[in-house]
Amino acid sequence: MKNFALIGAAGYIAPRHMKAIRDTQNNLVAALDKNDSVGIIDSYFPEASFFTEFERFDRHVDKLRRANHAQKVDYVSICSPNYLHDSHMRFALRSGADAICEKPLVLNPWNIDGLMDIEKDTGKQINTILQxxxxxxxxxxxxxxxxxxxxxxxxxxxxxxxxxxxxxxxxxxxxxxxxxxxxxxxxxxxxxxxxxxxxxxxxxxxxxxxxxxxxxxxxxxxxxxxxxxxxxxxxxxxxxxxxxxxxxxxxxxxxxxxxxxxxxTDLHTVSYQEILAGRGFxxxxxxxxxxxxxxxxxxxxxxxxxxxxxxxx
Ligand code: NAD
Missing domain, CATH: 3.30.360.10 (Dihydrodipicolinate Reductase; domain 2)
Structure with missing residues (x-):
């Protein structure tokens, strides 16, 4: 079972990611959104930790990583507004996790080059939803x-x-x-x-x-x-x-x-199945x-x- 964290948990598309995590028999351990309208989490992962401040979320994810905890995050799913995707992907990879990012991956092609460098530096991977x-x-x-x-x-x-x-x-x-x-x-x-x-x-x-x-x-x-x-x-x-x-x-x-x-609608779950099987985009x-x-x-x-x-x- 893989552990997931989710950024942008209160938004429109986040429940499709929660469903995909559940349908692929994995676990959501932590979620972040600056908005706290996240009751939807109860329908999927009521045990998940939730944060409205990035710094506290970062501290929690880092604690799990350093302790090599059973809940160490393997994947960060990114459902934030488009212009924040590259920053949130950098956070995921530097935290020792792979990323699964919503479309559009970034706004401009040169942002992709910077992310390729981070992939090389960390040995972690970025996957995208191209459903x-x-x-x-x-x-x-x-x-x-x-x-x-x-x-x-x-x-x-x-x-x-x-x-x-x-x-x-x-x-x-x-x-x-x-x-x-x-x-x-x-x-x-x-x-x-x-x-x-x-x-x-x-x-x-x-x-x-x-x-x-x-x-x-x-x-x-x-x-x-x-x-x-x-x-x-x-x-x-x-x-x-x-x-x-x-x-x-x-x-x-x-x-x-x-x-x-x-x-x-269900193509998010299929996307997750493919990513987990090593066939992500x-x-x-x-x-x-x-x-x-x-x-x-x-x-x-x-x-x-x-x-x-x-x-x-
Ligand atoms: P949304 O506005 O409903 O949700 C975005 C969420 O991100 C909000 O809850 C907001 O509070 C949160 N957020 C904003 N800034 C944040 C920050 N700094 N840290 C943490 N959380 C923050 O938007 P949405 O429609 O859910 O779209 C989210 C992403 O999903 C976008 O990239 C969008 O393009 C993509 N999307 C994909 C599909 C698809 O079919 N694949 C459909 C809709 C949206």
Whole structure:
């Protein structure tokens, strides 16, 4: 049985990590969050120590490490806001633990280089949650693409609208310096999946970018992709919105619609199973997606030219 510590325990995604730790028959020994709304811990690990101050959490984890205690932390799971991930990963590795970090791993590619040095110095490892790589529909698509003529480029249209209320722009998620902006915070899943399925990234153009919506064109070895992301409910097609739906996901690759709306939730547990079996996704596997979001963030939008997404019209 492995011992886990968790950073960001009061947040939205933390319970999926608690569930994954429990479902893989492991133990949560310590948790940190600056917010103390963490009653959810009782549903999973009521015996875990909880801290609202980093320094006390650090002291506790260090005590367990030095005493070679039965509860010495083997993994630190990181569910904090995006701009804190690299610092929390450094803490994990320097504490003698491996890290399991939420997406996006970091905001910029050069942050990955610093983390590689810490991996070398400590001999510990960073694993990331890239759950779409484990989704059966995406694995099937990857296989289909691998079997296609190697010269063929698929025409892909990716539309992802996941409505958020007014709170979004007033939280860290709406602050580009903390979340990286919409393409980083929400899009990173898809850019990673596109690279995983369609190979090396060759072109990256941005047509439109605002705090609530972004759209552009990406070209990969095996695909030309126009993409549209939004957190604005008004972008949901009328016939879908009139049925009360606040999310719209569509990926079309050639003549095929890829349906991956279901089966998202339990992919954290599958991610943990893979990591514990030594098949986690490491730092380098994140590089292309992080380069993609970093370029999108800094690009000057081109407007309606070239291969823009039809929703921009
Ligand atoms: P959230 O705001 O709900 O939770 C973040 C938590 O971190 C909060 O409880 C906050 O109090 C805590 N926190 C902030 N600063 C801290 C600090 N210095 N030390 C300790 N705790 C601190 O956000 P969320 O939606 O749970 O997102 C957390 C992470 O998970 C983000 O990186 C996000 O991108 C990622 N995420 C991944 C998925 C996925 O499908 N894989 C889905 C949602 C979020």
């Amino acid at each position: 779409l790589r484990l989704h059966p529909a995406i694995i099937e698509l990857k296989q289909k693409v691998a079997q296609a003529d190697s010269q063929h480029k698929f025409d892909v249209e990716l539309t992802y609208i996941t409505s958020r209320g007014n709170w979004y722009l007033n939280s860290w998620k709406g602050d580009e310096t903390k979340s990286g902006g919409i393409a980083t915070n929400i899009g990173v899943h898809f850019y990673d999946m596109l690279h995983f399925v369609f190979g090396a990234l060759q072109q990256n153009q941005v047509h439109y970018h605002s705090p609530t919506c972004a759209s552009g064109y990406l070209e990969y070895e095996k695909a030309r992709v126009s993409w549209f992301l939004s957190v604005d409910v008004n972008h949901i097609p009328e016939q879908v919105r009139s049925q009360g739906q606040r999310t719209y996901r569509a990926i079309r690759a050639g003549d095929q619609e890829i349906e991956f709306s279901g089966g998202f 490491g730092l380098e596997e994140n590089r292309v997606a992080i380069e993609t979001v970093s370029t999108i963030r800094d690009a000057k939008p081109l407007g309606l030219v070239g291969n823009y997404h039809p929703f921009l019209r």
